[in-house]
Amino acid sequence: MRWAGIMAAVCTACLCSSPTSSSAPVTVKLYVAATGGSEVYVIDVDTNAIIKTLNVGKQPHGIAATTDGRWVWIATEGDGKIHKIDAVHDVVTANFNLGPYQQEMEITNDGRLLYTGRFMDGCYDVFDTKKGKVVAHLPVDGSPHNVVKAANDSRFMYLAPMNLSPTGADSAVAAKYAISRGVLRDCDGKPKAAYTTNDKIYVADTLSNTIVGTIPVGNAPRPIVASDDGKRLYADIDGFLGFLVIDTKARKVIERVKFPLVTDDEKTTFSRAHGIGITPDQKEVWTNSVNHGVVYAYDRTAEPVRLIARIPVGASPYWVAFSPDDRFGYIALAQDDAIAVIDVATHKLIKTISLPKNSGPKTLQAVAVPVQ
Amino acid sequence: MPVLFKARFTKSDGNDSVIPGLAVRTPAGPVAICTYCPHELCVIKLDGQLLRCPCHFSLFDPQHDGAWISGPALRRTFQLQYETKASGLTVTGVEADLERRLL
Numbered sequence: 185m186r187w188a189g190i191m192a193a194v195c196t197a198c199l200c201s202s203p204t205s206s207s208a209p210v211t212v213k214l215y216v217a218a219t220g221g222s223e224v225y226v227i228d229v230d231t232n233a234i235i236k237t238l239n240v241g242k243q244p245h246g247i248a249a250t251t252d253g254r255w256v257w258i259a260t261e262g263d264g265k266i267h268k269i270d271a272v273h274d275v276v277t278a279n280f281n282l283g284p285y286q287q288e289m290e291i292t293n294d295g296r297l298l299y300t301g302r303f304m305d306g307c308y309d310v311f312d313t314k315k316g317k318v319v320a321h322l323p324v325d326g327s328p329h330n331v332v333k334a335a336n337d338s339r340f341m342y343l344a345p346m347n348l349s350p351t352g353a354d355s356a357v358a359a360k361y362a363i364s365r366g367v368l369r370d371c372d373g374k375p376k377a378a379y380t381t382n383d384k385i386y387v388a389d390t391l392s393n394t395i396v397g398t399i400p401v402g403n404a405p406r407p408i409v410a411s412d413d414g415k416r417l418y419a420d421i422d423g424f425l426g427f428l429v430i431d432t433k434a435r436k437v438i439e440r441v442k443f444p445l446v447t448d449d450e451k452t453t454f455s456r457a458h459g460i461g462i463t464p465d466q467k468e469v470w471t472n473s474v475n476h477g478v479v480y481a482y483d484r485t486a487e488p489v490r491l492i493a494r495i496p497v498g499a500s501p502y503w504v505a506f507s508p509d510d511r512f513g514y515i516a517l518a519q520d521d522a523i524a525v526i527d528v529a530t531h532k533l534i535k536t537i538s539l540p541k542n543s544g545p546k547t548l549q550a551v552a553v554p555v556q
Numbered sequence: 557m558p559v560l561f562k563a564r565f566t567k568s569d570g571n572d573s574v575i576p577g578l579a580v581r582t583p584a585g586p587v588a589i590c591t592y593c594p595h596e597l598c599v600i601k602l603d604g605q606l607l608r609c610p611c612h613f614s615l616f617d618p619q620h621d622g623a624w625i626s627g628p629a630l631r632r633t634f635q636l637q638y639e640t641k642a643s644g645l646t647v648t649g650v651e652a653d654l655e656r657r658l659l
Contacts, residue, residue, distance in 0.1 A: 219613075243613075348628070349595065358628070358630050361630050362630075449574070452574040453573070454575075454592070454658050456596065474598065474611075475598070500598065519598070519610035544610055
């Protein structure tokens with residue numbers, strides 16, 4: 185009993201000392217969208233234990249947290265809704281029906297505008313969280329999938345629609361199939377007559393809620409991430425086993441970084457890059473080779489970027505997140521229904537958090553939640 | 557009992573490629589199918605009697621030549637050419653669409 189009391193005191197101290205942008209006490213929680221089911225798992229990063237399971241709706245996919253950590257928004261692909269979660273108490277407080285195939289989301293720093301994509305509709309929606317309704321549509325080529333902002337300034341959102349299939353020819357076949365079944369639509373919900381593949385990142389201005397530019401990337405962009413200062417984007421794209429470095433001011437690719445293939449297995453087995461993140465101290469960018477089971481860490485403090493670690497995780501890494509204090513990297517292992525925990529300082533895999541069978545964890549985000 | 561395997565072959569560009577596969581007994585005899593999902597080439601895995609892609613959850617039926625059941629793959633699994641003998645099953649070729657994706 186005495187030990188239990190001491191441990192509780194130590195843990196409380198840990199929770200209250202987690203660093204964030206303010207000195208207010210916070211607790212850090214990892215939100216994991218279990219796309220294989222209907223749940224969002226809330227994990228305590230100090231214990232790596234699931235502390236809450238939220239049944240939000242079929243195929244949770246997108247996660248966006250307000251900068252104060254008070255609210256977390258979840259998009260559910262299967263039922264086309266977005267859900268507002270009170271992150272202090274981990275309860276769903278509201279949900280809104282925005283249409284099917286909701287994907288990734290991002291929210292402006294004032295918490296007002298939520299940018300979210302409808303995969304089958306070639307359309308990003310701008311949802312006003314105060315009014316509780318969509319206030320703008322942004323039609324794009326391809327199939328809306330990802331959207332990011334720079335943490336320090338959310339003036340611009342970077343929209344990254346992918347394609348129905350990773351190759352142009354296959355995408356055309358898939359589009360023909362989808363059009364024949366009436367599942368491809370435009371922003372207004374009308375059936376599409378044709379499908380245009382995408383090979384660029386769109387720049388949306390959150391003041392006008394309009395597209396103000398594009399960045400050609402040569403193939404369909406997949407997960408992307410912005411540096412906190414907004415000067416750089418890093419992008420996985422289809423058909424390239426590596427990632428791109430993008431100058432956002434010039435709106436052009438300045439570097440193509442190819443993963444080094446070391447083992448015979450890596451040289452002979454197909455893989456693709458999926459999942460990318462920047463450590464909170466802004467020094468490193470991490471991204472994954474899915475079928476090779478390797479996470480790569482690159483030093484981004486100088487350009488060209490420099491490989492500093494390759495981290496085998498023994499499974500298929502898919503999405504990336506970091507704890508706000510820079511101690512841990514979290515890698516979703518969708519195939520193994522688990523989360524890999526990597527020590528950022530040593531680049532070593534230190535733990536695997538198991539989730540229920542067929543939960544299919546994908547996007548995940550560590551959020552510093554205020555203690556109340 | 558289904559058996560997972562890997563098959564190595566030389567592509568038309570001269571480079572070797574290793575593909576994952578599954579051999580399964582069906583009422584019509586042993587069948588070998590590629591376990592790359594035709595959607596994004598994630599490696600699909602057995603989930604009970606079916607094959608399930610962990611990336612986007614397409615479902616396939618290995619008892620019916622990898623027939624597509626649901627999900628974004630929109631087609632059956634890539635087909636393999638193979639020979640069966642008493643000593644086992646030997647993969648002799650891959651579907652052209654798969655090789656094209658691997659080039």
